[in-house]
Amino acid sequence: MTADAVAASSPPAPDPDLEDAEDDVDDENPTGAAGTDAAKKKKKKKKPKKKARYPWTVHVAEFQRKLQAAKPTQSDPPRVPLSQFFPSGGYPLGEIQDYKDDNLWRTTSEEKRQLDRLTMEDPETTYESIRKGAEVHRLVRQHARRNIRPGMSLTEIAENIEAGTRALVDGDGLDAGVGFPTGVNLNSCAAHFTPNAGDTTILKMGDIMKVDIGVHVKGRILDSAFTMSWAPEYDQLIEAVKAATNTGIREAGIDVRLGELGGLIQETMESYEVEIGGKIYPVKAIENLSGHTITPYQIHGGAKGKSVPLVKTNDQTRMEEGDYFAIETFGSTGRGRVVEQGDCSHYARIYDVPNVPLRLTSAKTLLKTINKHFGTLPFCRRYLDRVGESKYLLALNHLVSQGIVNSYPPLFDQIGSMTAQFEHTIILRPTCKEVVSRGDDY
Known part of the structure; x- marks a missing residue:
């Protein structure tokens, strides 16, 4: 049987608009007549709102939009702390190179791999x-x-x-x-x-x-x-x-x-x-x-x-x-x-600093500043300016001459x-x- 024949022999599909209209008539005229005052006071039925066929898709899309909006964006110049991009604390690895010749066995050695894993998994690892x-x-x-x-x-x-x-x-x-x-x-x-x-x-x-x-x-x-x-x-x-x-x-x-x-x-x-x-x-x-x-x-x-x-x-x-x-x-x-x-601009306090008596009060004060802000990390004169030191060159040179600070x-x-x-x-x-x-x- 052709599609036209099937369509001709099948009863017509109900028209939803007509059905709604009939419902409206029945509501307003329950007896089929002009309707009484009581019937006229009846409110017209409201059509139910159509529900989304797949309601979860709306929530997923909204979640993805919010997730994307929550991602930090690095500024230019870069000034947003790196911790915002790596909240778990795991940072990118560098370039991995295999050892050469006699050390190639290390790549597959279970003992060395376990040692590497333990170091990597340590929350206090220097890596x-x-x-x-x-x-x-x-x-x-x-x-x-x-x-x-x-x-x-x-x-x-x-x-x-x-x-x-x-x-x-x-x-x-x-x-x-x-x-x-x-x-x-x-x-x-x-x-x-x-x-x-x-x-x-x-x-x-x-x-x-x-x-x-x-x-x-x-x-x-x-x-x-x-x-x-x-x-x-x-x-x-x-x-x-x-x-x-x-x-x-x-x-x-x-x-x-x-x-x-x-x-x-x-x-x-x-x-x-x-x-x-x-x-x-x-x-x-x-x-x-x-x-x-x-x-x-x-x-x-x-x-x-x-x-x-x-x-x-x-x-x-x-x-x-x-x-x-x-x-x-x-x-x-x-x-x-x-x-x-x-x-000279570069200086660093010596790691095993000798116990040398300092005759200049300004040198003692400057050494406290160096210990507080830099320790044994190298610093420069601009950094001393930055932490509020001034007129410190005599004291700095005295620390160098006493073997407490190295100059570079x-x-x-x-x-x-x-x-x-x-x-x-x-x-x-x-x-x-x-x-x-x-x-x-x-």
Whole structure:
């Protein structure tokens, strides 16, 4: 039977509008007549509201909308505390690299995997403090790399970075905050320069700038650096130093001898050359700078810290399981050696501070301020200004002369040379190597 035939033979479907109308008539005229006064007073029936076929979909959509609205959004520049994005406290892992050669067994060793799990699951583990610092570093530096331009003052650059760090860790002291003064080192200056109050230095188009940023959480310092330039002639210098840092990371591992690692870094670095102004310059590893271990509240690992040389040496010291290293390399178009020069800005209280009687009352007061706000973390004169100290140079120099505070003046290669730096921090975990500061940018 065709569809037309079926339709013709079937009774017509009731019209809902007609049914409603009939109901209305019956209500108003229950006897079928014109209706009595009592019947007229009866109220007309209201149609029931149509219910949603799937009522739960409305609630799900509303829940999703509210959930989306509740998610925090990072500001620009980044100033929203990182804890709002990771309320459970689990922060992103860094880049995982397998160990090489004789240490490959660690990847599958059940004993080492269990040791790694126990460390990861410990709520007080240093891993999570380091990873939080790493995520803060990535956000702050990526904003800096997008926004730093010639014409900005070095003070503006450094203070923007430090403001972001303090906001994201939601701290400014011994529990969390800036790990060390932000280095903004220009041209032949390789390290340890940050502007003091009143510095008016402006970044210029022909400059090459090393930006060294530190973040600490519970004393665990994340140390990572990069180089910026707006002159294409320095591209090969920058590439050489970045490649040397990556070699150091790749070849680092448990039982690796530090002197041999330095030789591999040097070999990579010095395989490059740079053409500047029509003249060819070999890239030299800066021999008296190095990478280093980092221990709680001590950027250079304290008295028992290990150094990662940038040239081959006879150092037979080995890297060990659990070591936390800053792998940093410096390259130069100059002599490949730095000297202290210029106005000092970086300081740090010595870890095992000697019991020395201080004859200056101002020095005693300043030492209390340093202990309260910085402990053994590096600080600079701008930070003393920030916590309200003034006219402190005599007291500060007295603390240095008494062996209580170390000073770290800027480090320069020869005049006219150009230097570059890259740096990452790594953990030598029981099963693998974690490059905690790695990001999409470098």
